[in-house]
Amino acid sequence: GYYMAPGTHSLSTFLLTMGGTGLTSCAANTINQTFEVPFDSQMDRTRNRVLVRGLLSPLHAVGFAAATAATGALLLYNWANPLTAALGVGNLALYTLIYTPMKRTSIANTWVGSVVGAIPPLMGWAACTGQLDAGAWVVAAVLYSWQFPHFNALSWRLRPDYSR
Numbered sequence: 177g178y179y180m181a182p183g184t185h186s187l188s189t190f191l192l193t194m195g196g197t198g199l200t201s202c203a204a205n206t207i208n209q210t211f212e213v214p215f216d217s218q219m220d221r222t223r224n225r226v227l228v229r230g231l232l233s234p235l236h237a238v239g240f241a242a243a244t245a246a247t248g249a250l251l252l253y254n255w256a257n258p259l260t261a262a263l264g265v266g267n268l269a270l271y272t273l274i275y276t277p278m279k280r281t282s283i284a285n286t287w288v289g290s291v292v293g294a295i296p297p298l299m300g301w302a303a304c305t306g307q308l309d310a311g312a313w314v315v316a317a318v319l320y321s322w323q324f325p326h327f328n329a330l331s332w333r334l335r336p337d338y339s340r
Contacts (some may be wrong), residue, residue, distance in 0.1 A: 177297030181304035192255035193303040196287040197296055199248030200264040204292075206241040210234055211276050253337050256303035263302060267295040286327055292321035 178190050186319035207229050209216065213234075216222035226232045245268055254263035271292045294316040301312035 177300030177302075177312060178304045179300075180315055181253040181295070181301040181311065183304035183306075185304060186308045189256060189303060190300075191338060192251055193300060196239075196248045196251035196256065196260075197264060197299055199244040199251065200268050201248075204268045205249065206237050207242070207268075208239045208276045210241070211272075214281075227285055232277040236281075239333050252299070256292035256299075259301045259306065259308070260299050267292055268298075270295075286324065289327070290323040291318045293323050 178193060179185060209225060210224075213227050217228045223227065227234065227237055245265075249261050250267050251284055252264045270288065270313045275285055275288045275292055278288055297319055298308055298312050301315065302308055305312075
């Protein structure tokens with residue numbers, strides 16, 4: 177979303193926003209994998225993950241998640257703006273506290289997961305312009321909509337794994 181936004185573009189802001197977004201995503205993925213160890217061990221696609229195989233302790237994983245979340249949020253806050261940081265932290269919370277637990281209870285998790293996937297372009301737009309205007313929401317809506325056929329194709333292909 178950064179270079180699609182109609183603001184002033186700065187390579188350093190772009191790179192720092194990418195770094196902060198990547199770090200908060202690392203934190204979300206690490207927390208997700210920490211919660212999912214019992215389920216990941218049952219799936220061919222995920223049974224070789226580091227936590228499942230015991231190559232990394234859950235304590236180390238949580239420490240990594242805390243460090244990447246804090247560093248990512250600080251990068252976004254200090255080098256982009258508070259709105260971008262709030263979107264990053266909010267997305268981290270949405271992914272780890274709502275989407276991940278919801279995977280076991282409701283197919284509505286796909287809708288929540290699609291919101292999670294649509295937020296990074298909003299972060300880029302906000303980093304460039306300091307706001308979220310109509311253009312930002314159009315970009316997010318396109319990405320949100322794309323995730324349904326993407327996930328459904330993957331889940332169909334991996335249905336034996338997902339049924340476990």
